[in-house]
Amino acid sequence: MPGRLGRRRAMRGVAMTLLGAVLLAGVVLGVGWVWLTGAMTVSFSDWVAQQRARGWEVEHGLPVRAGWPFAARLTVPGVRVVGWTAAMPRGFVWEAQQVDLTIAPPRMNRLVLAASGQQRIRAGMISVPYTAARLEANVALDGGPPAQGMEFTLEGLRAETREGPLTAAHVQARVAPGSENGEPALILQLDTREVRLPPFPALADVGRDVESASIDALLTGPPPSPLPLTPRERAETFRDNGGRLDLRTVALRWGPLAGELRMVLRLDAALQPEGHGLLTVERPAEMVATLAAIGMIPPRSAMTAGAVLGMVARVPDGGGAPQVEVPVGIIDGTITLASIPLLRLRPIVWPGEPLHLR
Numbered sequence: 001m002p003g004r005l006g007r008r009r010a011m012r013g014v015a016m017t018l019l020g021a022v023l024l025a026g027v028v029l030g031v032g033w034v035w036l037t038g039a040m041t042v043s044f045s046d047w048v049a050q051q052r053a054r055g056w057e058v059e060h061g062l063p064v065r066a067g068w069p070f071a072a073r074l075t076v077p078g079v080r081v082v083g084w085t086a087a088m089p090r091g092f093v094w095e096a097q098q099v100d101l102t103i104a105p106p107r108m109n110r111l112v113l114a115a116s117g118q119q120r121i122r123a124g125m126i127s128v129p130y131t132a133a134r135l136e137a138n139v140a141l142d143g144g145p146p147a148q149g150m151e152f153t154l155e156g157l158r159a160e161t162r163e164g165p166l167t168a169a170h171v172q173a174r175v176a177p178g179s180e181n182g183e184p185a186l187i188l189q190l191d192t193r194e195v196r197l198p199p200f201p202a203l204a205d206v207g208r209d210v211e212s213a214s215i216d217a218l219l220t221g222p223p224p225s226p227l228p229l230t231p232r233e234r235a236e237t238f239r240d241n242g243g244r245l246d247l248r249t250v251a252l253r254w255g256p257l258a259g260e261l262r263m264v265l266r267l268d269a270a271l272q273p274e275g276h277g278l279l280t281v282e283r284p285a286e287m288v289a290t291l292a293a294i295g296m297i298p299p300r301s302a303m304t305a306g307a308v309l310g311m312v313a314r315v316p317d318g319g320g321a322p323q324v325e326v327p328v329g330i331i332d333g334t335i336t337l338a339s340i341p342l343l344r345l346r347p348i349v350w351p352g353e354p355l356h357l358r
Helices: 002-053 231-240 284-293 299-312
Strands: 057-059 064-066 072-083 092-104 107-123 126-131 134-140 150-161 164-180 183-196 209-220 244-254 257-267 273-282 323-331 334-337 340-344
Touching (some): 257 284, 273 284, 284 299, 299 323
Antiparallel strands (some): 107 134
């Protein structure tokens, strides 16, 4: 009996110790969750104040803390942002029914921003409502590995444009710092799959379904200036400091258009793109004919290019569609393929005035 009683007391002691450990862990998790969600609330409020100070309009409902016990989440309803960027100097409007900001194991140094519900984006006179099964931006927090940069994921997109529905099964984008020959650079990556375009009449010859499109690029140039430069001044600074865009791989599979481009682009004296590279194309004659049919290149240029490419195209050793690898260039505003002028580009007009919201 004394031995059995001793074992019971020992088991009771172990149970109490485990219970105490669980309670202590719960208290620690609770304190950590309260502190982290509080810090996220303050940081979100600071971000809103900063955007408003620069002239943006930011509206939202009352943030709510959530995610206990395994995640720290801040749920923000009714988000509306009116702002501008260098790419959209006339401004844009973005609305989302709900935005969640989440920090969770095992990536505690990353912040995940997820938008859900009905959403809308407007640029100028174009307004596009849409929904998505998943729309997330993954960014590094202060102190996190900067090389990871920002990741963007979009799945199950359905947008309603004026021309009809636009859908996409998967879109993945990444922007991260890198280097090229010891110089700082910016890695730009994009991968899209199963995109169905609106029924544009002009695309009847190429079809609405884009099987896949991807970009792997490296942007090398001077760091952003702390001074408020105009777009033209930024372009001049980029050119004068040896800036370039290295298109390491640009791949497309869209109906009869299937190929891969490798090219390096710079800005010339007139701040227009120039560069040289190599283009690998499947069924080159069919590709050129399709581009002519949808009005992208003149018929005479298409006839010449189609004849030349058709003669040099070869079937790969492993079989499949005929392929050809030809030099491609942009010289004095003209795209050339195997030294044959194909298309005259419209000049880029760089605004000389500072950007402002309109």
